[in-house]
Amino acid sequence: MASDPSPVPVPATTGTVTTAVPARLDRLPWSRWHWMIVIGLGTVWILDGLEVTIVGNVAGRLAEEGSGLDITAAQVTGVAAALYVAGACSGALFFGWLTDRYGRKKLFMVTLVVYLGATAMTALSFESWWFFLFRFLTGFGIGGEYAAINSAIDELIPSLYRGRVDLIINGSYWLGAIGGALLSVVMLDTDIFPKNLGWRLSFALGVVLGLVVLLVRRHVPESPRWQFIHGRSEDAEELVSSVEHRIEEEKGERLPPPAGEITVHQRASIGFGLIARTVFGRYPRRAFLGLSLFIGQAFLYNAITFGFGTILTTFFDVPTGSTGYYFAVIAAGNFLGPLLLGTLFDTLGRRIMISSTYLLSGVLLFGTAWLFDRGSLTATTMTACWCVVLFFASAGASSAYLTVSEVFPMETRAMAIAFFYALGTAAGGISGPLIFADLTESGVVGDTALAFRIGAALMCAAGLVAAFLAVKAERRSLEDIAEPLSVAKEAQPESR
Numbered sequence: 001m002a003s004d005p006s007p008v009p010v011p012a013t014t015g016t017v018t019t020a021v022p023a024r025l026d027r028l029p030w031s032r033w034h035w036m037i038v039i040g041l042g043t044v045w046i047l048d049g050l051e052v053t054i055v056g057n058v059a060g061r062l063a064e065e066g067s068g069l070d071i072t073a074a075q076v077t078g079v080a081a082a083l084y085v086a087g088a089c090s091g092a093l094f095f096g097w098l099t100d101r102y103g104r105k106k107l108f109m110v111t112l113v114v115y116l117g118a119t120a121m122t123a124l125s126f127e128s129w130w131f132f133l134f135r136f137l138t139g140f141g142i143g144g145e146y147a148a149i150n151s152a153i154d155e156l157i158p159s160l161y162r163g164r165v166d167l168i169i170n171g172s173y174w175l176g177a178i179g180g181a182l183l184s185v186v187m188l189d190t191d192i193f194p195k196n197l198g199w200r201l202s203f204a205l206g207v208v209l210g211l212v213v214l215l216v217r218r219h220v221p222e223s224p225r226w227q228f229i230h231g232r233s234e235d236a237e238e239l240v241s242s243v244e245h246r247i248e249e250e251k252g253e254r255l256p257p258p259a260g261e262i263t264v265h266q267r268a269s270i271g272f273g274l275i276a277r278t279v280f281g282r283y284p285r286r287a288f289l290g291l292s293l294f295i296g297q298a299f300l301y302n303a304i305t306f307g308f309g310t311i312l313t314t315f316f317d318v319p320t321g322s323t324g325y326y327f328a329v330i331a332a333g334n335f336l337g338p339l340l341l342g343t344l345f346d347t348l349g350r351r352i353m354i355s356s357t358y359l360l361s362g363v364l365l366f367g368t369a370w371l372f373d374r375g376s377l378t379a380t381t382m383t384a385c386w387c388v389v390l391f392f393a394s395a396g397a398s399s400a401y402l403t404v405s406e407v408f409p410m411e412t413r414a415m416a417i418a419f420f421y422a423l424g425t426a427a428g429g430i431s432g433p434l435i436f437a438d439l440t441e442s443g444v445v446g447d448t449a450l451a452f453r454i455g456a457a458l459m460c461a462a463g464l465v466a467a468f469l470a471v472k473a474e475r476r477s478l479e480d481i482a483e484p485l486s487v488a489k490e491a492q493p494e495s496r
Helices: 021-026 032-062 073-102 104-123 128-156 162-171 173-187 195-217 224-229 233-251 272-282 284-315 320-347 350-374 379-406 410-441 445-469
Strands: 013-019 262-267
Touching (some): 013 233, 021 233, 032 104, 032 128, 032 162, 032 173, 032 195, 032 233, 032 320, 073 104, 073 128, 073 284, 073 410, 104 128, 104 195, 128 162, 128 224, 128 410, 162 173, 162 320, 162 379, 173 195, 173 320, 224 233, 224 262, 224 410, 272 284, 272 410, 284 320, 284 350, 284 379, 284 410, 284 445, 320 350, 320 379, 350 379, 379 410, 410 445
Antiparallel strands (some): 013 262
16 A cells, blocks of 8 residues: 655645546445545444443432542533533644645544543543543543544545445444443442542553554555645555555456546635635535534434433433343444445435434424323333334434535535534534433433434434435535535536
């Protein structure tokens, strides 16, 4: 594989280049090289799932006397969860800007280091303020990961596979959730670990796994699409040529010629003003679509899954050390959704799949709220209902990241992901945990059912928006979906 040199920043404009790099990448068959990309970039979602699930499942234990922290369960699932999401929003914007300026590879290494350091400090918490601070900083690193990694995924994966790969990688979060749920069962067993030690070791294990990911990720290359836009066209050509040679040797046949070329005016970075004018002035319908999808899924996931363990202990008398078993089942349903439905996003198409997964999950959640409010559910049947709801919701939520990462121009991609993630998650992911923790803590069934209905309504609303505004992006090159700003004409109408 070609090396990834790190020269000094290039001037704001470095000339004009004509290249076939996008077409060459899109016509590549699936190969071992692509598996390396998936493993190197997808594993951090597993860590994120591990992290969030551990916190949700240890909330009850942290609130118990002898845990080593003076904190309540509502503070863990409410304040700490909201701070984690606030950190993720801030990190997405900060690192998203750096990602577009300095490249995908540098930033998905830096953000992982930030995440690891903050997680390690969380394990050493001795006061609630320390726990809150490093929950924020852990989210700060994770938010940066979303912008850097989703940019790299879409720019490195061929258009034929982009939808399913993006969904499965984002859905791999739930593999970590399964691990976190089962890990919490062991770590919260006081016959094995004292109350003040088990939850700390859970966070420490996340650090160890993160270090392994850091080693694997060193081999993931920079995005050639970013390189030729930012004055490093020779590096892009060298990298793509080496990948083509490797794949031809693996497949034992010559690759077909690329479909075409693109001419761009190279630049080093792009300002926030131009990004805002592009996203909201040139693509207003796509902007409204992205915001709707993120708000719907952010409220559902950040509000409800953060507090699922508390629901089990409050309404079904499930011991705090056993909530992990139930959550592992829910997490499995979440992962199976993108895994089994992902291919349909590339075949049936984005519009029908995005709208149907959002609407189905919303309708099913309304049904769950009705059964819960009637007192018709047990811990087991509640878990089964959630498993079905989240099978569809997970595919829909992952498609939100796919949508905003592919429908805006190349130069704005990381910042567009960061912006919609931050804005949508701030609306649903910060207010959600705070509202939901308060409703759950009341111990009133009707209050919790109300939170379910709010999440369901937002998912259905987002599904209706997608039914009208989703972009036909399946099997199309990124440059065809949204032409790079460097070659776009002034006042060009929004493409569909």
